[in-house]
Amino acid sequence: MAEVSKGIAEKWGLVVDQDRCTGCNACVVACSMENNVPFTGEDNVAFGRGTYWIYNKRMWEGNYPEVAPAFQPVMCQQCGSAPCEPVCPTFAAVHSEEEQINLQIYNRCIGTRYCANNCPYHARQFNFEDPNIPEPMNSYLNPDVTVRRRGVMEKCTFCVQRIVAGRQTASAEDRSLRDGEVMPACVAACPSGALVFGDLSDPNSRVSQMAQNERQYKLMDELGTRPKVTYLKGGGRNGG
Amino acid sequence: MAAETKLFGKLKTTEQEHEDPKEQLMFDPRPREELNRMVMEMMTTTTRKFWLWAIGLGAGVAVLLFGAWGYMISTGMWVTGLRRPIYWGVFIVTFVFWIGISHAGTFVSAILRVFKSEFRRPFTRAAELMTTFGLAAGALYPLIHLGRVWVFYFMVPYPNARWLWPNFRSPLVWDLLAITTYLLSSTIYLYLPLVPDLAMARDRTTGLRHTAYKILALGWRGTEAEWFRLKKAIQIFAFAIIPVMFSVHTIVSWDFAVSQVAGWHSTIFGPYFIIGAILSGVSAVVTILYVLRSTLKHMDYFLRPEHFDALGKLILVFSMSWAYFFFNDYLLGWYGGEAAVRQILTLHASGPAAWVWYTMLICNIVIPWLTLWNRKIRRTPWLMFIITLLINVGMYLERYTIIPLTLGHQRTPFDWGVYTPQPVEISIVLGTFCLFTFLYLIMSRLIPLVPVWEVQEGQVAHTLRKVGKAEVPSVTELD
Numbered sequence: 191m192a193e194v195s196k197g198i199a200e201k202w203g204l205v206v207d208q209d210r211c212t213g214c215n216a217c218v219v220a221c222s223m224e225n226n227v228p229f230t231g232e233d234n235v236a237f238g239r240g241t242y243w244i245y246n247k248r249m250w251e252g253n254y255p256e257v258a259p260a261f262q263p264v265m266c267q268q269c270g271s272a273p274c275e276p277v278c279p280t281f282a283a284v285h286s287e288e289e290q291i292n293l294q295i296y297n298r299c300i301g302t303r304y305c306a307n308n309c310p311y312h313a314r315q316f317n318f319e320d321p322n323i324p325e326p327m328n329s330y331l332n333p334d335v336t337v338r339r340r341g342v343m344e345k346c347t348f349c350v351q352r353i354v355a356g357r358q359t360a361s362a363e364d365r366s367l368r369d370g371e372v373m374p375a376c377v378a379a380c381p382s383g384a385l386v387f388g389d390l391s392d393p394n395s396r397v398s399q400m401a402q403n404e405r406q407y408k409l410m411d412e413l414g415t416r417p418k419v420t421y422l423k424g425g426g427r428n429g430g
Numbered sequence: 431m432a433a434e435t436k437l438f439g440k441l442k443t444t445e446q447e448h449e450d451p452k453e454q455l456m457f458d459p460r461p462r463e464e465l466n467r468m469v470m471e472m473m474t475t476t477t478r479k480f481w482l483w484a485i486g487l488g489a490g491v492a493v494l495l496f497g498a499w500g501y502m503i504s505t506g507m508w509v510t511g512l513r514r515p516i517y518w519g520v521f522i523v524t525f526v527f528w529i530g531i532s533h534a535g536t537f538v539s540a541i542l543r544v545f546k547s548e549f550r551r552p553f554t555r556a557a558e559l560m561t562t563f564g565l566a567a568g569a570l571y572p573l574i575h576l577g578r579v580w581v582f583y584f585m586v587p588y589p590n591a592r593w594l595w596p597n598f599r600s601p602l603v604w605d606l607l608a609i610t611t612y613l614l615s616s617t618i619y620l621y622l623p624l625v626p627d628l629a630m631a632r633d634r635t636t637g638l639r640h641t642a643y644k645i646l647a648l649g650w651r652g653t654e655a656e657w658f659r660l661k662k663a664i665q666i667f668a669f670a671i672i673p674v675m676f677s678v679h680t681i682v683s684w685d686f687a688v689s690q691v692a693g694w695h696s697t698i699f700g701p702y703f704i705i706g707a708i709l710s711g712v713s714a715v716v717t718i719l720y721v722l723r724s725t726l727k728h729m730d731y732f733l734r735p736e737h738f739d740a741l742g743k744l745i746l747v748f749s750m751s752w753a754y755f756f757f758n759d760y761l762l763g764w765y766g767g768e769a770a771v772r773q774i775l776t777l778h779a780s781g782p783a784a785w786v787w788y789t790m791l792i793c794n795i796v797i798p799w800l801t802l803w804n805r806k807i808r809r810t811p812w813l814m815f816i817i818t819l820l821i822n823v824g825m826y827l828e829r830y831t832i833i834p835l836t837l838g839h840q841r842t843p844f845d846w847g848v849y850t851p852q853p854v855e856i857s858i859v860l861g862t863f864c865l866f867t868f869l870y871l872i873m874s875r876l877i878p879l880v881p882v883w884e885v886q887e888g889q890v891a892h893t894l895r896k897v898g899k900a901e902v903p904s905v906t907e908l909d
Contacts, residue, residue, distance in 0.1 A: 234508075237513055238847050239508070277602070281596075299577070300576050300577065300578050300582060301577015302575070302576060303518065304517075304602060307518060307689065307837060310690060312514060312840070316514075317577070319506050342577060413690055
């Protein structure tokens with residue numbers, strides 16, 4: 191179920207400007223709050239079971255003593271030809287025809303975890319435990335997003351609930367979606383403007399323009415996954 | 431008869447002159463009724479030790495397998511050692527291990543039948559039974575490893591209210607279909623040659639056993655027409671099941687090969703997995719034959735050093751073939767030069783878990799190559815028991831290398847991880863070993879483990895044929 195076009199020709203995409211990223215992790219926090227991403231606790235995070243739909247890879251550039259931190263926020267790349275989709279035995283990992291993104295249907299997932307093995311970006315997360323949300327913490331949950339039970343996979347959806355809400359608002363006002371009207375939580379939270387979201391099918395949108403930048407590259411493009419997230423990275427350091 | 435005696439004389443003058451032909455089962459015939467009695471006694475003798483083992487293994491199945499599995503279902507997958515990025519651990523390793531073992535059981539029986547290797551006669555059923563129970567143990571794992579096992583039927587294609595079919599592009603669905611096919615066909619292949627023996631048992635038992643055998647023997651009387659049809663059916667199945675075995679284990683390898691995981695995405699995985707399955711399966715046959723020979727009454731008449739000798743030669747050949755495919759897999763991965771693959775191969779040999787890789791090579795290559803060329807070693811059952819056990823340790827480690835160790839070191843070093851099996855996982859794995867042994871133990875007292883009619887046929891109807899320097903018994907003319 192790779193890319194298909196049927197009627198609506200939206201093609202949502204994201205640009206990550208690594209030269210602007212300060213590594214503040216605001217995107218990670220915003221994403222967790224927006225999408226009810228479970229907090230698994232210190233021990234689980236240390237063990238390698240922390241759940242994040244977006245996480246910031248902190249790396250170092252250069253040789254000592256000339257080192258500088260480099261950040262690479264990684265989320266689901268919403269591949270046009272996604273390795274996770276064909277391997278799922280139950281169609282829980284599917285391509286949405288309207289938004290052209292890759293979605294996970296939680297109540298169809300039986301937890302084979304094959305998709306997670308096959309994702310080269312390690313963007314998929316497994317729920318090893320039921321979420322533990324004591325009163326009154328449950329009031330922070332976003333009613334637009336399912337709370338996942340244990341045994342299912344989950345991952346970034348480009349905040350599909352926001353895309354749908356934006357489209358409905360526009361349709362109620364009898365107009366088309368404006369560029370920049372829909373923003374996933376991570377983009378809305380980014381203080382340095384390192385994340386830009388929009389419709390790639392519109393050549394004049396900001397995201398389309400930025401994706402043409404000479405600094406652009408895609409993560410593991412050579413695997414033929416056709417990711418819809420574009421990274422920008424110049425030669426300089428520390429945002430230079 | 432005169433011609434045969436003359437050929438006998440010739441046999442003594444060839445390279446095997448020190449060997450008494452009576453050492454071979456084919457040349458040491460006993461009356462038909464005597465053989466039947468021996469097999470019946472084998473089946474009905476139960477010692478105190480047998481019951482102790484049966485109770486112990488039964489408890490092992492209940493506690494180690496179903497107890498631990500139930501605990502895992504009720505609390506969640508966090509009791510395993512799985513963590514990002516290693517989402518498949520010893521469950522899938524043991525799954526591939528059991529499926530491999532089970533594939534070779536029927537394969538070795540079928541291929542020896544097709545090539546009319548007469549030494550196969552006393553142990554085909556033991557090998558086929560290994561297939562059935564190996565599948566029983568292995569087929570549990572696709573369920574065990576699920577995050578939500580209670581909805582496993584989402585994988586099964588059946589008309590449903592959700593209007594959903596499984597995704598037929600997923601190798602896991604291929605797996606499900608392939609394993610079901612193999613389970614059905616290998617069970618039929620086990621059952622067909624069993625019919626005359628069940629009829630034999632029916633005529634020599636009373637009470638409940640008699641009734642059960644009567645139903646299972648399908649009213650077998652042993653007429654010419656019945657024999658004709660049975661042999662035809664066995665012949666068809668023996669030929670048909672070989673390609674089935676090849677395709678099914680190729681499909682198991684496709685679980686890995688069709689993915690884009692570095693180190694899995696290899697075109698040679700199909701044949702590599704098949705040869706690995708045969709190596710581990712034939713070794714497991716020898717391991718089991720040794721246990722049967724030393725525990726079952728009269729089994730030392732049916733299973734002789736010649737059988738260990740012949741299977742030992744096969745194992746040596748398969749060990750060499752396995753080494754060839756292994757070499758190819760690594761050489762071309764290295765030559766291809768993909769950075770991630772090279773990194774993985776380097777880490778297999780020099781990383782923190784390198785001992786797994788070296789133990790695999792020692793068990794799968796060094797030990798068989800150093801020992802199995804020797805006729806004396808091949809003809810010493812207890813030595814063969816140890817060697818074949820070690821080969822299966824090596825084959826288990828091979829799957830361990832392929833699955834968690836490869837998953838832990840993918841393309842982005844930031845996401846590397848280490849996997850350690852946890853007590854619940856180890857318990858479930860041991861539990862399936864108990865399950866296999868338990869089922870085999872119980873079955874050894876329920877059905878004749880030696881296909882006694884085949885042994886009789888071989889003993890009565892063989893002639894001698896020259897194959898190379900050696901002369902071997904052959905019953906080709908009978909077919």
